[in-house]
Amino acid sequence: MAKFGWDPQQYGRFADHRSRPFFDLVARIDADPGRVIDLGCGSGELTATLADRWPNATVEGVDSSETMLTQAAAGDYPVTFRQADLTTFMPGTSYDVVVSNAAYQWVEGHETILTAIASDLPIDGWLAIQVPGNFDAPSHRIIREVVAEERWATALGPDFALRHDPVLTPDGYGDIFAAEGLAVDTWETTYNQVLPGDDPVLEWVKGTALRPVLDRLSTVDTADFLDDLGTRLRAAYPARPYGTVFPFRRFFAVGHRIRH
Incomplete structure (x- = not known):
C-alpha cells in the first residue's frame, strides 16, 4: 500500500461530498449482519454510521494511518479500530459485511486481494467497495x-x-466478484460537486491525490508547487457565482453470496 502521511483535517474539509458515495454504496447492502468491517476506515466517522445502521452488529474499522486512527479513537464511536496494511490484511470468513470506501485505489495488486476477500465471504455475506474513477x-x-x-x-x-x-x-470488479460465486451489482456515478471557497479543487486534491507529492516536498517547494498547480486548476475548473463545479466519477461494486 502507498506509504505517505494523511491529514484528517484536510481530508475532512469536504466531508459532505466525500461521504455521499459511501452512503450510496451501503444503501445497496440488504443485510442483517452480526459482524461488519470497514477496510480503509480513515478517521472513523463513516464507519460509525454502520454501527447506527446495524445496531446489533459488531463493527470494526481497519486503516494503515496512525494519524487517522488516532482521530477515530478520539471520536468515542461504538466501533473497534485497528491498524493494518490493506496489502496484507484479510478479514477472513467471520464477517457478514465487508465494506471499503475509496481505499483500494492506493493498493497495488488489489484485484488479487479482493478475489481472496470475495472467496472468503460466508453464505449471505456482502462485499461492497467504492473507488474513484477520475484518474x-x-x-x-x-x-x-x-x-x-x-x-x-x-x-x-x-x-x-x-x-x-x-x-x-x-x-x-463485477467479473472478480462473479468468479467467486457472488451475485453482482455494479455501477458508476459522476457527482457534479459544487465546492465552496477559494481554490476548492486544489484544497480537495490536497486531501487525497496530492498526499504522496506533499510528503516528498520541502516547505518552500510545497508553497511554489501549490501556487503553480492552483493556477492551472483554476483555469480548468473556473469559479461560478454559486461555487466551483468539480465533476467526480466513482465506481461501485457490491457482491452477495446468496443463500441457496
Whole structure:
C-alpha cells in the first residue's frame, strides 16, 4: 500500500461530498449482519454510521494511518479500530459485511486481494467497495503534468511516480466478484460537486491525490508547487457565482453470496 502521511483535517474539509458515495454504496447492502468491517476506515466517522445502521452488529474499522486512527479513537464511536496494511490484511470468513470506501485505489495488486476477500465471504455475506474513477479527469492529468516538469521531477526524486490507472472499471470488479460465486451489482456515478471557497479543487486534491507529492516536498517547494498547480486548476475548473463545479466519477461494486 502507498506509504505517505494523511491529514484528517484536510481530508475532512469536504466531508459532505466525500461521504455521499459511501452512503450510496451501503444503501445497496440488504443485510442483517452480526459482524461488519470497514477496510480503509480513515478517521472513523463513516464507519460509525454502520454501527447506527446495524445496531446489533459488531463493527470494526481497519486503516494503515496512525494519524487517522488516532482521530477515530478520539471520536468515542461504538466501533473497534485497528491498524493494518490493506496489502496484507484479510478479514477472513467471520464477517457478514465487508465494506471499503475509496481505499483500494492506493493498493497495488488489489484485484488479487479482493478475489481472496470475495472467496472468503460466508453464505449471505456482502462485499461492497467504492473507488474513484477520475484518474483521467483534468485535475489528475494536470497533477501528472506538473510533477513531470523538470523542477518537480528533480525535487520528488527518480523513484517517484504517480499511478495513472490504478482501478478497474465497475464491470471489472463485477467479473472478480462473479468468479467467486457472488451475485453482482455494479455501477458508476459522476457527482457534479459544487465546492465552496477559494481554490476548492486544489484544497480537495490536497486531501487525497496530492498526499504522496506533499510528503516528498520541502516547505518552500510545497508553497511554489501549490501556487503553480492552483493556477492551472483554476483555469480548468473556473469559479461560478454559486461555487466551483468539480465533476467526480466513482465506481461501485457490491457482491452477495446468496443463500441457496
